[in-house]
Amino acid sequence: MAQIIDGKAVSAKVKEQVRIEAEILKQKGIEIGLAVVIVGDNPASRVYVNNKKKACAEVGFNSYEYALPEETTEAELLELVEKLNNDGKVNGILVQLPLPKQINENAIINAIRPEKDVDAFHPENVGHIMIGDFSFLPCTPAGVMELIAETGVDVCGKNCVVIGRSNIVGKPMAMLLLHKNGTVTICHSRTKNLAEICSQADILVAAVGKAGFVTPDMVKEGAVVIDVGMNRNSEGKLCGDVDYAACFDKAGYITPVPGGVGPMTIAMLMRNTLTAAKIKNNILE
Ligand code: NAP
Numbered sequence: 665m666a667q668i669i670d671g672k673a674v675s676a677k678v679k680e681q682v683r684i685e686a687e688i689l690k691q692k693g694i695e696i697g698l699a700v701v702i703v704g705d706n707p708a709s710r711v712y713v714n715n716k717k718k719a720c721a722e723v724g725f726n727s728y729e730y731a732l733p734e735e736t737t738e739a740e741l742l743e744l745v746e747k748l749n750n751d752g753k754v755n756g757i758l759v760q761l762p763l764p765k766q767i768n769e770n771a772i773i774n775a776i777r778p779e780k781d782v783d784a785f786h787p788e789n790v791g792h793i794m795i796g797d798f799s800f801l802p803c804t805p806a807g808v809m810e811l812i813a814e815t816g817v818d819v820c821g822k823n824c825v826v827i828g829r830s831n832i833v834g835k836p837m838a839m840l841l842l843h844k845n846g847t848v849t850i851c852h853s854r855t856k857n858l859a860e861i862c863s864q865a866d867i868l869v870a871a872v873g874k875a876g877f878v879t880p881d882m883v884k885e886g887a888v889v890i891d892v893g894m895n896r897n898s899e900g901k902l903c904g905d906v907d908y909a910a911c912f913d914k915a916g917y918i919t920p921v922p923g924g925v926g927p928m929t930i931a932m933l934m935r936n937t938l939t940a941a942k943i944k945n946n947i948l949e
Contacts, residue, residue, distance in 0.1 A: 666915040675927035704734035756782035756937040807928025819844035828871030870905035886916035
């Protein structure tokens with residue numbers, strides 16, 4: 665039977681550390697600010713933005729919300745990003761994805777100053793992650809690493825399988841596991857023998873976007889199973905990529921959805937924003 669990795673509890677610990685450090689900076693006259701930009705009225709994006717603002721309040725950051733209409737042009741959004749790049753009160757800029765189709769997401773990501781890119785999506789930060797010399801970690805994969813650390817399982821030398829190769833989750837996830845000396849395999853939609861590869865994983869990370877994708881035959885006895893997926897099932901209930909109930913007895917450790925990776929992503933965003941403020945004030949240890 666698996667031990668549940670409690671993402672809510674681990675994220676609360678991370679946020680508490682951030683809150684304490686933010687408080688110390690405040691006493692030195694340094695206030696920390698995160699700008700959150702949302703374009704359009706995607707209900708899921710609205711929930712994420714509200715959660716990020718709530719987390720800012722919890723850790724003592726100022727949050728500045730910019731809610732723009734669905735028909736916003738790329739030029740208008742670029743103008744706002746430039747304004748935020750030059751705003752001394754703003755340490756981190758987060759533009760909630762996805763953006764409406766008239767806006768090129770890459771153009772926006774590339775316009776955010778790397779030192780304010782708390783999502784770590786800018787090519788400069790992606791390059792730093794590749795080399796292993798980074799200030800900002802991509803929030804979701806960084807959150808996953810914290811959850812794995814919580815199990816006490818050492819990544820070094822382990823067979824790690826990541827299902828999914830997106831720029832925001834799969835690829836950086838694989839890179840972070842590699843930096844910890846895991847033997848990493850990345851699977852995707854063209855992978856052959858996917859179930860067999862997964863079934864050899866000591867650490868299995870699912871970032872597919874398909875409810876119930878990971879079934880018990882894909883899980884090695886005692887494996888650490890991390891579910892990044894956030895899907896809605898036929899009843900509209902939030903669920904992950906892993907068939908949680910079916911895999912529970914076989915896994916050694918497993919993350920629930922909700923209450924697993926999701927809260928960690930936001931906690932790591934808070935940590936990145938704190939890091940951005942430290943970099944700006946030359947107090948990074
Ligand atoms: P994405 O860009 O759609 O990528 C999905 C990946 O899964 C792709 O690499 C795709 O392969 C692969 N895939 C799809 N079908 C597959 C199949 N049948 N077999 C093997 N691989 C398959 O999604 P994403 O942005 O990485 O997000 C993945 C999931 O994580 C989503 O549910 C998303 O909502 C969730 N998410 C959660 C958080 C969080 O905070 N918890 C944060 C970000 C994302 P190809 O590249 O070959 O198409």
